[in-house]
Amino acid sequence: MVYSQLRSALINGDFDPGQALTISLLAGQFGTSHMPVREALRRLAAENALDVSRNGSARVPPVTLARLDDLCRARVAVEGLAVELGTRFITAEDLARLVQIEDAHTAAAKAGNVYSMLVGNRDFHFAIYRASGSDVLVQLIDTLWLRFGPYMRMLSKHVKPLVKNGTHEPYIRQHLAILAAIDRRDEAQARAELERDITITWDLLKELCG
Structure with missing residues (x-):
């Protein structure tokens, strides 16, 4: 499941602060279509784990x-x-x-x-x-x-x-x-x-x- 895999990667610190995560990039990484990636990003944004813009692009929150x-x-x-x-x-x-x-x-x-x-x-x-x-x-x-x-x-x-x-x-x-x-x-x-x-x-x- 894309959501679980991406969530684990975020917890483990696999991405840099402020790093952009595009749907196309993640779909290729997880070997899936855009739809499950888009849903995973939506759920993670709801958990305040990602910042997602209106066009669907996502970014790891910056450190402050x-x-x-x-x-x-x-x-x-x-x-x-x-x-x-x-x-x-x-x-x-x-x-x-x-x-x-x-x-x-x-x-x-x-x-x-x-x-x-x-x-x-x-x-x-x-x-x-x-x-x-x-x-x-x-x-x-x-x-x-x-x-x-x-x-x-x-x-x-x-x-x-x-x-x-x-x-x-x-x-x-x-x-x-x-x-x-x-x-x-x-x-x-x-x-x-x-x-x-x-x-x-x-x-x-x-x-x-x-």
């Missing part, structure tokens, strides 16, 4: 400091609650799976595979959020991450050389701190570590936006 602050404040609030509830309700099976996800995330970072590292980061976070048992929170967070896509693109470009020269450990350490708090069932600490994880990225992106 004001938008970054707005998104990150919302992420801290909503994801903080989700990790708190996830810590409370996570099962032993969920926790074991979370450890596996973080092991894969760490391995991708050490191998210099930035794309797999970023996908692993998303898998790690959402495994915790789904453990909260709240479909509403997970849906809200998913929408926030979709709108965060242009900033994820900036982040991936910045992280790539860091991964190559081995200075990516702070990102991994923060995940391990979250995991340790969850293992102790310390809801407050898990939330604090998650908020710190978001804030570290927020502060970095502020510099990149400037």
Whole structure:
């Protein structure tokens, strides 16, 4: 489905901020006709993930400091609650799976595979959020991450050389701190570590936006 594929690409930061996405280009990329692409763009515009003009052309939203602050404040609030509830309700099976996800995330970072590292980061976070048992929170967070896509693109470009020269450990350490708090069932600490994880990225992106 074009909508799902394009949505995932936006979340992963596959497009540059401000990049134009033409219907013809996307139809060729996804091997489909114009109609499903046009519908996907319409739906993504309704989710504020794309800016679409009257003639149907679409553009990835530009990055601004004001938008970054707005998104990150919302992420801290909503994801903080989700990790708190996830810590409370996570099962032993969920926790074991979370450890596996973080092991894969760490391995991708050490191998210099930035794309797999970023996908692993998303898998790690959402495994915790789904453990909260709240479909509403997970849906809200998913929408926030979709709108965060242009900033994820900036982040991936910045992280790539860091991964190559081995200075990516702070990102991994923060995940391990979250995991340790969850293992102790310390809801407050898990939330604090998650908020710190978001804030570290927020502060970095502020510099990149400037």
